[in-house]
Amino acid sequence: MPPKKKGGGKSIVIDGVDTSSMTREQLEVFCQRIKEENEREREERNFFQLERDKLRTFWEITRNELEEARAKIRNKERQIEENTEKNEETLKFYKQKVKHLQYEHENDLTECKAQALVSLKKAGDDHMAQEKELLADKIALKNKIQEQEFNHQEQVRALKLQHSEEISKARSEYEDKAKELELKYEKKFIELREELNLKHSMEIAEIEERKNAQLNALTKQHEEAYGEMKMYYNDITLNNLALISSLKDQMEVLRNQNERMTKQVADLTAENRKMIEPLSQARAEVAEYKRQLTNYEKDKISLENTKIKLNQTKRDFEDLKWANEALELRFEKLQAEYQELKKRFNQAVLEVQQKSSLKNVLLENE
Template sequence: MPPKKKKAPVIIDGVDTSQMTREQLEVFALRLKEENEREREERNFFQMERDKIRTFWEITRNELEEARAKLRNKDRQIEEAAEKNEEELKFYKQKVKHLQYEHQSDLTDNKAQSLVALKTAQDEHTAQERKLLQDKRDMKNLIREQEISHQEQTKSLKLQHSEEMYNARNEFESRAKDIELKFEKKYIDLKNDLNTKHNMEIAEVEERKNTQIAELTDHHAKAFNEMKNYYNDITLNNLALISSLKDQMEVLRKQNQRMAKQVADLTAENKKLVLPLQQALADVAEYKRQLQNYEKDKISLANTKLKLNDTTKQLGELQWSYDALELRFEKLQEERDQLHDNFVKAILEVQQKTGVKNILLQKRLETLSQVADHRLVLIGELSSATKEPLFRTNKQLESILAKKNATISDLQYELARVCKAHDDLLETYEQKLISFGIPKDELGFTPLRIVPEGQGGLARGPAGLVTRNR
């Protein structure tokens, strides 16, 4: 027997399978299994695609057959329509020929009739033309005769008119001469009458003037005599009046002397009464001033009473509003105390909760960081021990580390959000205290503000606006 041939070694990824370890073979088997699964999935996918394409092809083929059948039907319909159109065309051509023949026959008949009618019309027209020419000649003769007769009538009328004008002119001239003589005679008579009348009126006016002058002279003489008598009477009366006035002057002089004595006595008495009069006038002025002040005081007293009534009303209203405000102030103080107590309780509860939660989160972070460090140490030891490429192991470790880092970032975000909510709550209560007029010093403690590690640069917005670090 010939010696058995040795099997050729199988080399995968540059490594002989006979020299692979069990772990490498398992990894290789898993990879082959995954590739087999992927190939099977691809084969199933391509089979499905092939079935789809086949069904689409069959559907398209059926649609093509249907379209071809429809096309054949359409071609048949088109041929039938063409044959029908040709038959109709032949029928209409025959009909057109018949119509053309009928039209030609009608046209010849109409031409013959029109020629006959034209001949008769021409005969009638020539007869009418002859008749009209004869009428025209007759009318010309008649017009000529009328013109001759009109000329003769015009001549006779002109002669008659000239004779009438001559007679009328002679008649009017004779009448004008008669009228002129008549009115000239009337003018002379009227002038004479007016002259005589004017002379008579002048004589009457002179006579009236003379009589009026005589009457005026008599009247003036009479008036002069009366005036003379009047002034004579006045002179006599004035002399009598002067004598009587002299007597009255003597009497008045005596009375004047007596009155002078009385005036001297009265002036002496008046001098005695000047001081009491001045005192009395001063008293009267004082009384008038007091009277004016009394009226003013009376008016001011009435105004003061009105103001007092208004002030009392305002005082009552202010007292009522003061009582109401005092009650409201007491209620507000009670509410403030209650809010203060609630605020203190809430702050303590929040501080306790956030403190516990922060401690738990920090402990969890510490444990996670320790676990991560421990795993990093293990990875370093494994890599140094094996000294082989650990591509897949590194990937798994990187994925685990990424998950852990994501968990750490989520926990840090949650911690930052809780701290921010705690700070926002403190800010809200502090603003409420300020709005109610309570100073921060009256709390009795200092609120705890927590700033987690690595989160010192948080924004001042609401807690819901804290975002994860991307």
């Protein structure tokens, strides 16, 4: 039999369930369930309390880490400021050094210009002196050339006179020889003719004596003698013609030699005249080359000194540039470390905020 209701039938509602209509077994089951839920809620509360304690401990640890990170960041920022100040001081020092080097370079350049002007003036004076010497040499050479031309003309005149005398002498000698030969052969011809006439007379006498007996022999002998005489006179005539031709050839050779020597003398005179101007130009070019060589050596020495100083300045500039790049790399590294610390700090703050929000939610639920 179900229990009676008390209190005039007043109902009790727990978790939206009306307990007035429940039986005892249902109430026991319901109470057991409520008890289990209460135990579970208690366990959850204990769990959340432990989690709250853990969060508080973690928050304390995170706060300490945050303070340490902030201290490290402050130290890093202080180091960065110190390094920046040192870098600025170093750059200022090297800038002063570069200005000093530039000032020294300008002074050296001014000295080089002054030395170059002095050298140029000295070279101009030397050039004027050399020009005067060259003018004197030119006048002396001109006089010498005129004297040589006069001597050469005298020699040519003497050679022409000597050649004319030799030609006249040779002509007279050849004419005398020709006359002597002509007289000699004419005399021989007369002697031979007389001898032949005598012989012919004797032969005629013999012919008259022998008459008919020796007529054929005498005729034959006469013919032979006539042939020999003809050949002999022909040989004499040919020899005379050959001698005359040889003399004419020798005269032609002498005439050609005379003309060739006259032409050579004219060519030598013209060549001497042509060589005067190139000789003067060559001497002027030699003087100019000597002057340019002197100036070139001086400019070369000045350029070498300037190059040495410029290379030293470049090396100093490269050292400064390398130091600046090293400082920039170090600054970039410090900046990267700063960004990393800042990122870690933001992450830690975000985690703390999330945990704090979760803790507040749990506390509000309690």
